[in-house]
Amino acid sequence: MPNKSYSFGNSTEPIPAPRKKRQNNPPTVPLEVPGTYTSLEKDTIEDDEEERNPYEQVEPVWKSYLYQVQLKAPKPHRVVCNQNVGRRPGFYGKEFHGAITREVAEQLVMQYEGCYLTRESQRQPGTYALTFRFNNAPKNYRLYFDEVEKMHYVGEKRFETVHDLVADGLITLYVDFNAKDYIDHMTLNAKRSQSQKDETVADEEDNKGSLNIQVDPSNQTNRKLIQNSFKASDCAKPHNFKTHSYYGPHWCELCRNFMWGLKNQGVRCQDCSYDCHKQCSDSVHEDCSPDKKLVKRVFGVDLTTLIKAHDQRRPAVVDTCIKEIELRALEAEGIYRISGYADDITHLQTLIDRDGIVPDISEAAIDDINVICGLLKLYFRQLPIPIITFDLYDQFIQTAKLEDRYEVIKKMCELIDMLPPAHYETLKYFCRHLQRVMKYRDKNLMSSENLGIVFGPTLMRAPDSQAMQAMGNLQYQKKIVMFLIEEQDVLFER
Numbered sequence: 001m002p003n004k005s006y007s008f009g010n011s012t013e014p015i016p017a018p019r020k021k022r023q024n025n026p027p028t029v030p031l032e033v034p035g036t037y038t039s040l041e042k043d044t045i046e047d048d049e050e051e052r053n054p055y056e057q058v059e060p061v062w063k064s065y066l067y068q069v070q071l072k073a074p075k076p077h078r079v080v081c082n083q084n085v086g087r088r089p090g091f092y093g094k095e096f097h098g099a100i101t102r103e104v105a106e107q108l109v110m111q112y113e114g115c116y117l118t119r120e121s122q123r124q125p126g127t128y129a130l131t132f133r134f135n136n137a138p139k140n141y142r143l144y145f146d147e148v149e150k151m152h153y154v155g156e157k158r159f160e161t162v163h164d165l166v167a168d169g170l171i172t173l174y175v176d177f178n179a180k181d182y183i184d185h186m187t188l189n190a191k192r193s194q195s196q197k198d199e200t201v202a203d204e205e206d207n208k209g210s211l212n213i214q215v216d217p218s219n220q221t222n223r224k225l226i227q228n229s230f231k232a233s234d235c236a237k238p239h240n241f242k243t244h245s246y247y248g249p250h251w252c253e254l255c256r257n258f259m260w261g262l263k264n265q266g267v268r269c270q271d272c273s274y275d276c277h278k279q280c281s282d283s284v285h286e287d288c289s290p291d292k293k294l295v296k297r298v299f300g301v302d303l304t305t306l307i308k309a310h311d312q313r314r315p316a317v318v319d320t321c322i323k324e325i326e327l328r329a330l331e332a333e334g335i336y337r338i339s340g341y342a343d344d345i346t347h348l349q350t351l352i353d354r355d356g357i358v359p360d361i362s363e364a365a366i367d368d369i370n371v372i373c374g375l376l377k378l379y380f381r382q383l384p385i386p387i388i389t390f391d392l393y394d395q396f397i398q399t400a401k402l403e404d405r406y407e408v409i410k411k412m413c414e415l416i417d418m419l420p421p422a423h424y425e426t427l428k429y430f431c432r433h434l435q436r437v438m439k440y441r442d443k444n445l446m447s448s449e450n451l452g453i454v455f456g457p458t459l460m461r462a463p464d465s466q467a468m469q470a471m472g473n474l475q476y477q478k479k480i481v482m483f484l485i486e487e488q489d490v491l492f493e494r
């Protein structure tokens, strides 16, 4: 079996600089002495002081303590079996010792730290086990091989070689054994520094003077929006984290500590490439700034993600379709009710998803306006979180059940203010458009009720878990859309 051991370098090599991604990454990595994490804690607390005095500003430090710990982790050494072991599975090499007893296996690995071997289980022939020495004691694990992916594993992480699996196991155990307190502190400090930042932002907001309107003071983005200074970049958006395997040393962007291990060392945001420990990901702010290069599609992309990635107030596809429809079809009979050719709609969608921009949809290019209406409806239907968000769905439905028109409007005002800014902006723009469509109802035969029937299920839908109970809500969804159209001057002018 080839020794594909992962290269961490060794302790005599200089410490490699972490990946330079953000401007605040330092050019070099200062070393830290193990065991000094009380001083790290102090650094974090004093951050505010440093920011106020430009002369004393210190670049953020990438903390290398865990890197040093990982370097000291025992390396794997395979215990070679020179005897004929009979049935050796093709996926094991010379570290396979056949069906030896656990006791014999444990004796064989006791030579040095990191010694390992694989064997067939005596109790359950046909299953395999891994034995290695860590911290002067033998460890035994049930060892699996995925025949399809050709990967070895004992837990969640999968490895091409048993050697890599043992190397990662030794690092994980060693870091856990030697730096457990440090890691606990690291997570706590990360949480604390995030909440300190939150407090600073809240203080700054409060200093901007009071507003005339009553809005939940914790909702900073809505307040900014209502002050009519909407910026796509201000919209709060959570990161979209997925477990990630890094090649080469990587540092957590939240706590600035090394991300140890050989695989699945941390999580990476799929929209902006923010990297952090899994432990730290819960403490990260909802301040994801999606990268246009990473957000490749338009349809089926979260609305906030899309407008942040493109730095737009609303998705271009919404604006362009609405402009075109108003230009040539406000009087068209059955507008939005009559379907366009599905193939033509899909073709336009494919182009937009491929290029990230809306192609020419003028009359010369697309003569059937129903295709453009269909495209816009498809865009709304494919939003992973509908424009009227899942979390407010129930409250909207309950509001629609109220008898008193004034009560409905009052409650809807509150609910609309709770929409994320990106959703609020797009819904407001779209409802203005629907109102203009409705004004031509004598010609196009689309009353607010007809539009409510068309757009009820498009603008809002129940979370999947409630899909069954929501079957009877169509009439309320229709009513919500009717209110959005008829009362939009009141509903969106707060």
Ligand SMILES: [Zn+2]
Residues within 6 Å of the ligand: 238, 239, 240, 269, 270, 271, 272, 273, 274, 287, 288, 289, 290
């Ligand atoms: Zn992100």
Ligand SMILES: [Zn+2]
Residues within 6 Å of the ligand: 186, 190, 252, 253, 254, 255, 256, 257, 276, 277, 279, 280
């Ligand atoms: Zn971290």
